[in-house]
Amino acid sequence: SHSRYHLHSSFVIGEIDPRIYGSFVEHMGRCVYTGIYEPGHPQADEKGFRQDVAELVKELGVTTVRYPGGNFVSGYNWEDGVGPVEDRPVRLDLAWGTREPNTFGTNEFMDWCGQTGIEPMFAVNLGTRGIDAAREFVEYCNHPGGTKFSNLRHAHGYPEPHNIKFWCLGNEMDGPWQIGGKTAREYGRLALQAAKVMRWANDELSITRDYLANMGQGEGLRDGGPFKDKFLTLAACGSSNREMDTYARWEYQVLDECFEAVDIISLHTYFRNPEDSYDGFLKNIDNLDAYISEVIAIADAVAATRRSDKRIMLSLDEWNVWYKSGHPVDTLDPGFPEHPPLIEEVFDAKDALVVGGALIVLLNHADRVKAACTAQLVNVIAPIMTKQGGAAWKQTIFHPFALASKYGRGQALRLAHAGGDDIDIAGTRDGNRITIFALNRSLDNSRDLTVDLSGFGKMVLDVAQGVGNTDPDAVNTETDDNLAPFEIDKAAVADGQLHATIPPATWCVLSCL
Ligand code: AHR
DSSP states (O other), X not given: OEEEEEOOTTOEEEEOOGGGGEEEOOSSTTSTBTTTBOTTOTTBOTTSBBHHHHHHHHHHTOOEEEESOSGGXXXXXXXXXXXXXXXXXXXXXXXXXXXXXXXXXHHHHHHHHHHHXXXXXXXXXXXXXXXXXXXXXXXXXXXXXXXXXXXXXXXXXXXXXXOOOEEEESSOTTOTTSTTOOOHHHHHHHHHHHHHHHHHHTTOHHHHHHHHHTTTOSSOSSTTOTTTTTSOEEEEOOOSOTTOTTTTHHHHHHHHHHTTTOSEEEEEEEEOOTTOOHHHHHTHHHHHHHHHHHHHHHHHHHHHHTTOOOOOEEEEEEEEXXXXXXXXXXXXXXXXXXXXXXXXXXXXXXXXXXXHHHXXXXXXXXXXXXXXXXXXXBSSSOSEEEOTTSOEEEOTTHHHHHHHHHHOOSEEEOOEEEESOOOEEEEEEETTEEEEEEEEOOSSOOEEEEEEOGGGOSOOEEXXXXXXXXSTTOBOOSSOOTTOOEEOSSEEEETTEEEEEEOTTEEEEEEEO
């Protein structure tokens, strides 16, 4: 069948925040230890950072990385991970039943971010801890010097402030599994108070006092707000997933408590395949779209109760496919092992299609989704795998992410459906570059696609690449990249019309200049 669309430069959805191409490094399993960090590995530098992994992270096009958890952060004392390594305590990590050596912490992570060109996204512990630790941690990271915690950072060898802008206020605080989990009202109140003192520790006292008193009226803190470069961007925890019993009421009550002080509400989702069905599994893409629309509606309902034009943005700060490797406790040995392999999901071709489809959804919500992090970055449900002491390689889901991050920048444009079946499709414009991302879900049939680009003047096809495999269960291995992008040979631009024939079960990028 033939799908037809029309694209025009005036159909703007919004600016694509580069932070939608984020990822997540938790102290969990082998994500940090033997993932990004493995002193003594032949490819590790003098700091212990694996350069083979760092190269893959750069190729993946990751822009921001959330750290240090996840469930881990809800029992984490940030002080354990700074200062001389020999003085750092070994701790029980009750989130994952493991032993945390703390040889990697905040400053190591910041060094790694600097080396790989990544913006940090930190989470504070609002499980076992509260506003005191949160304000001290911001002082440690962001205050120039001359105070207790900023001086401590100097003493640890970091005279320059880290200047960390993006902070998550806890993690999955609605989850009964969460260390220090809370009701929505309890958490919302705590998020408000934590946000306040974190902003004040970040020297936002004078500018936020009026803003808070003014009930969030006027321009938002982000997106053109007068202080957007100065302010922290603070994300409150939304639901752990759309199936939580408390879902939707949770978002409403949390934002009802902390609306004035935060910028963002988070969403988490892990795509499952309970019916073991290809078609059912791909419906995860549609569910993500509905989930985002619902959270926008709830955030705007809270704004309406305040007669506020402030718009809370969304951060999908954990998302991925996760169902084959089960729950971490299924594989965990007793005795609090150190960095055991946990949820090392092996992704297949259909997982790559769902990840590609989800990226299309994020682009189509570019006006409200301002950050997103695939969970996680290395080994733990991750696009990059490593062997301890051995190689690093790409999983199937690496490819749609890398292509979207490379070409899906600038503005997201709305495609107008102009005939034939509607498909998963997104359009972007970055200077002279116009890019279409599309997914053919059909396992059996190729799909013809025509996009009218005549409003953009003369265009030449620059990139036409597909990700997919005739076997939806095909996986990558250490030596075989079975999902490496292939050229879509039936693609061309003629008379302002982009035509392509997308093979079955293929996600593709068609980019014109
Ligand atoms: O990414 C794995 C875990 O999934 C995270 O720690 C937690 O936030 C979520 O439940």
